[in-house]
Amino acid sequence: MTAALSIKNLQKTYDNGFQALKGISFDVQPGDFFALLGPNGAGKSTTIGIICSLVRKTGGNVSIFGIDIDKDFPAAKQMLGVVPQEFNFSQFEKVYDIVCTQGGFYGMPRKLAEERTEKYLKQLGLWDKRDTQARMLSGGMKRRLMIARALIHEPQLLILDEPTAGVDIELRRSMWTFLEEINRQGTTIILTTHYLEEAESLCRNIAIIDKGDIVENTSIKSLLKTLNRETFILDSSEALSTCPDLGGYSGRLIDEHCLEVTVEKGQSLTELFAALTKQGVTITSMRNRANRLEELFVSLLAEDRKGEGDQ
């Protein structure tokens, strides 16, 4: 099957000599919901910039649905929609005009562009704002406006660079639902985000990039299976003056009602609860200290940097 996006040995060195990408390779399959994660400055936006032609690559190959961007970039662009990290629309244009005009840039007849503009502005809850200048919109509305604009030509591959940055939780969840629906309808989605909960909840496959290299590229499920330890916060009904005996588990008392316990891979939670019950400690609730993907993400980056230090 032809990959929706195929990146081979992609390199980018900026004019000042900074090597942003050191030869990364990964594929995204059609219909996938793919997370491209990494810390700030890792090379995510450079990768996206190259895919959509705003950044010139130094080496390597990029194909979108089998179309090599070096051979027929316009055809590849027709398949691609991009929602950038920063607002990049005219602040003085009306919402309707911004979306409809973008359809024209893709060669869509005016009538079709108008129909699609209405469709996506309604789906993204912006129809009432269609005659408003973009600068008057809230941050969340501006993000949705960029999504509507990217969808106007109904691309088969949609890339979203931190689409929910600075968006409140309610709106973020409604955007997740919308993106899941788009993905269900067949659009391949690549997402970069700093909210790892978002990546874990939406994406099936993942690539983690750090300092211009891919440090992990696998399915989210496989990645989570490699988690060697999880840290839980346990809430006790009684006030505790000292940390109870945790029966072989490492942990500490955070405050008189809160225990932090680390459970290694292979250890059972049942034994932990048995040990606590034996000491008369009643646990009323339990939660992960951090998102599981977040724990993995941090440990992968730490390993990567340790590896660099060892060399």
Add this chain to the structure above:
Amino acid sequence: MNSITMWTSFTTILRREVRRFTRIWPQTLVPPVITMSLYFVIFGSLIGSRIGEMGGFSYMEFVVPGLIMMAVITNSYSNVASSFYSAKFQRNVEELLVSPTPNWVIMAGYVLGGVARGLIVGLVVTLIALFFTDLSVQHLWLTVSIVFLAAVLFSLAGFINAIFANSFDDISIIPTFVLTPLTYLGGVFYSIELLSPFWQGLSKLNPVLYMVNAFRYGVLGVSDINVAWAFVGVLVFVALMFAWGLHLMTHGKRLRH
């Protein structure tokens, strides 16, 4: 993209450009009209009546074609320079760069947007001029062609200026320090026959002189220079500017990293 989709893309850019300068008409259409009206009143009517004839015509008749051309040139230039630089500044130029629209279509759309503003301002200035003098065009097609070509040329120049510009100051430097002197010394207000041979020769290096005189020839039937050379010169410059602009776009000069 095929020719139909390219045409759609071109008309979309052009429509957006026209929408932009008509939306901010108090900034784009009114000031040149007021300025030119003042020129008509002061230079044409008040001072002109004391100057007497120039090139065999009253000073008002002589100065009107030059002022119309000056309005077309400055408005074509500034429209594209400010519009394309604003698109760079607000980053909405990326809307076009990520689309399949070819670079030459992007250029053509912006340039024709500048031409549209230049011609609209030129038309309004012409209508105002009719309050001050009778204008009977001697060579209609020549007049229309040279004014169109001049608008294209200066729109292209504005486009290139916007590509190189890094700040709003950069798009006012060329109009202030290059375009205005060239226009004022380009035979708008006087015939170069009034100058000494040395200054006449120097004036003939000024491209604006050729456009103003070709336009004046179309309207009045008189010119300080050979009109055929004016057309050749403008066409050559249009081709060179277009090639330069396209080269800059293709290499992503200050547009892509």
